[in-house]
Amino acid sequence: MRPGHGLQEERRVTTHEVFNQVPPLAGHDLADDPALLDGLEREGAGWAAAELHELGRLAGTEEAQDWGRLANEHPPVLRTHDRYGHRVNEVEFHPAWHKLMNVAVTHGLHGSAWADTREGAHVARAAKFYTWRVDAGHGCPISMTYAAVPALRQSPDLAAQYEPLLTAPRYDFGLRAPLTKHGLLAGMSMTEKQGGSDVRANTTRAVPHPDGTYRLVGHKWFTSAPMCDVFLTLAQAPGGLTCFLVPRVLPDGERNPLRLMRLKDKLGNRSNASSEIEYEDAVAWRVGDEGRGVRTIIEMVNMTRLDCVIGAAAGMRQGVTTAAHHAAHRKAFGAYLADQPLMRNVLADLAVESEAATLLMLRLAGATDRSVRGDAAETAFKRLGLAVSKYWVCKRWPAHAAEALECLGGNGYVEESGMPRLFRESPLNSIWEGSGNVAALDLLRATLRQPQTLEAFFDEVELAQGADPRLDRAVKEAKDSFTDTATIEHRARRVAERLALVLQASLLVRHGHPAIADAFCASRLDRDWGTAFGTLPPGLDLAPIIDRATPKTT
Structure with missing residues (x-):
């Protein structure tokens, strides 16, 4: 026997056969859910079943599940300044985040139900939101955009301008004047350090200007999805706590002075950016009457x-x-x-x-x-x-x-x-x-x-x-x-x-x-x-x- 030959033979047989392993859970339709499909029909949205299955099959693919994994393993990064020292307040996301967002918006999980006159439109939207569950984090700006529309309707003039874009099935990421974009996302900015859920303890001030706008000065402790185009914000106006619409970019293309101070280091929901924001004389439009913000x-x-x-x-x-x-x-x-x-x-x-x-x-x-x-x-x-x-x-x-x-x-x-x-x-x-x-x-x-x-x-x-x-x-x-x-x-x-x-x-x-x-x-x-x-x-x-x-x- 050649020297070392026996050792080589032994090395070839030191491993073992692996068995009793569970195959990956992929290649299935997440909408294949009897309770979901029965309820869809019962609540008046049976007409949405075909699109629901389309979304469910996509959600069940390895590719879509990988988007969710990557978006969480590579969380957003705050870039407060550019290389020249200019304040930019940008949040960078992994490409997987944008793929998730694009699917959600183009399928109308955000605000499209408000523009759909069919019976059961909000049921269909809920069923799709339930089915597209490959990542929870990106659901935050989707949910806030959906929820912003009825609040914005308290000011019909603002709603007439912004609602068509908040309900449009177009994901248009980037910092530009809102009314120049093909689609918008909305966030909400209410919580402050000293108040938490008690928003009446908020101290952010809103000063009225002759042109009908207000200037906001204050600090918000939790503002999720700071890359949204507009925010519904609570601040103390002369008449009391009031709701305002605050864009990130002003109509003339200038950036509104919303300073992103830092992103929260959270237990979960890591694909989504949650931030602390300072308003430094930020321009805002009143939504509803003064003193009726809540x-x-x-x-x-x-x-x-x-x-x-x-x-x-x-x-x-x-x-x-x-x-x-x-x-x-x-x-x-x-x-x-x-x-x-x-x-x-x-x-x-x-x-x-x-x-x-x-x-x-x-x-x-x-x-x-x-x-x-x-x-x-x-x-x-x-x-x-x-x-x-x-x-x-x-x-x-x-x-x-x-x-x-x-x-x-x-x-x-x-x-x-x-x-x-x-x-x-x-x-x-x-x-x-x-x-x-x-x-x-x-x-x-x-x-x-x-x-x-x-x-x-x-x-x-x-x-x-x-x-x-x-x-x-x-x-x-x-x-x-x-x-x-x-x-x-x-x-x-x-x-x-x-x-x-x-x-x-x-x-x-x-x-x-x-x-x-x-x-x-x-x-x-x-x-x-x-x-x-x-x-x-x-x-x-x-x-x-x-x-x-x-x-x-x-």
């Missing part, structure tokens, strides 16, 4: 709250489909995970939570659509339904994301799986546009100031009366929770939770798959419900629940 901008806040619910529902769907796909292909202890009783309990519980959130967000989108068309009852229902849903669905997402990640074991804790990014995104929606306490207290404020909202809410819930005794009992308990007014603020979170659960149960009993409705009522309404997922009681039909959550890949 009332003017509240419609924008409500619309972004709707998108918080849609985003959380989309995140849950992504989590459970990833977990179900993994369990369908991964073996442990001699059997596929998806065939093992305890894992089936976990997967089914995750799927129940996901479908309940999906039905709820579609119902709210339908209420929004009908409210825009002048339906007073739907407007009243939406007012309370949004506050309740913003509180509960967004609160459920972090626990849901953590459990879905755990279904993948150690593989789920690795960045390449995508689950850590999903988990880091999950707390944001509960914080954005008012944390849990703000949403719960807003619910109480609505019932006090607008009692018709509570009546409209229970009118909706009681459409399922008599269909399930567990739900009937829970509805009575929810009504009773309002009798003790002395402690209701202390109990506001419990009240919000109970209202959300009976609303979700009502929708599932009326419109959902029977197995999912039964599992929801049995776990969420009829027992000492465990806080961990995977605590469904015995005797439920789990097979169709898990099947509906398992993606069909090509």
Whole structure:
């Protein structure tokens, strides 16, 4: 034997065959979601199914998923000055960000629903926003642009100029005078250091000028998507807190003095830039009357709250489909995970939570659509339904994301799986546009100031009366929770939770798959419900629940 020959032979056989690996979750249609498609039809937007599937197939490709990964691995960079020392206030993005934005805008996920006169236009837009879930960060400017339109309509002259561009399906990135562009994006700039959610504590000043404009001086602590073309901003005018439209570039092409001080280093949502801004005598146009800034901008806040619910529902769907796909292909202890009783309990519980959130967000989108068309009852229902849903669905997402990640074991804790990014995104929606306490207290404020909202809410819930005794009992308990007014603020979170659960149960009993409705009522309404997922009681039909959550890949 030649010297060293045996060692070479040994080296050729030191590796081993790799097996029991889960194939990539790609090549599927993210719109192939029974709860989504049924709700689309039910809420009056069945005409959008073809485009929804087109978007869903794109979202399921490896290429689109890679855009989301790259946009987060290469986050935006602030360039305050150019090479000559001139202040430029530019934010640079990876090309993947622009690809994501282009898809979202050209498919009308931003403001196009406001220009679409068809019934169900806002439902179609919500369904597309839910389906295009390859990256949460770029959804922020998309959502704010959608939400800016109804607030801007408080000033018809401004709306006439800007709304056609805010609703145009053209992504036109770059610093130019807004009215010279083919399409616009809008942001919102409200929060200050000393106030947070208490915007009435804002100190940014707005000084009126003879030409009808104002000059803003102050500092905003959180302004997401500072590369937007215009911002709705709150500032203290002589008549009180007022809403203003602030462009980044003035009509003559000069840059408005909005100084980007730094970008926030955030837990998640890293593809999106969130900034601190100083206004140094920035030019602004008043939106609505002086002193009515909160009332003017509240419609924008409500619309972004709707998108918080849609985003959380989309995140849950992504989590459970990833977990179900993994369990369908991964073996442990001699059997596929998806065939093992305890894992089936976990997967089914995750799927129940996901479908309940999906039905709820579609119902709210339908209420929004009908409210825009002048339906007073739907407007009243939406007012309370949004506050309740913003509180509960967004609160459920972090626990849901953590459990879905755990279904993948150690593989789920690795960045390449995508689950850590999903988990880091999950707390944001509960914080954005008012944390849990703000949403719960807003619910109480609505019932006090607008009692018709509570009546409209229970009118909706009681459409399922008599269909399930567990739900009937829970509805009575929810009504009773309002009798003790002395402690209701202390109990506001419990009240919000109970209202959300009976609303979700009502929708599932009326419109959902029977197995999912039964599992929801049995776990969420009829027992000492465990806080961990995977605590469904015995005797439920789990097979169709898990099947509906398992993606069909090509």
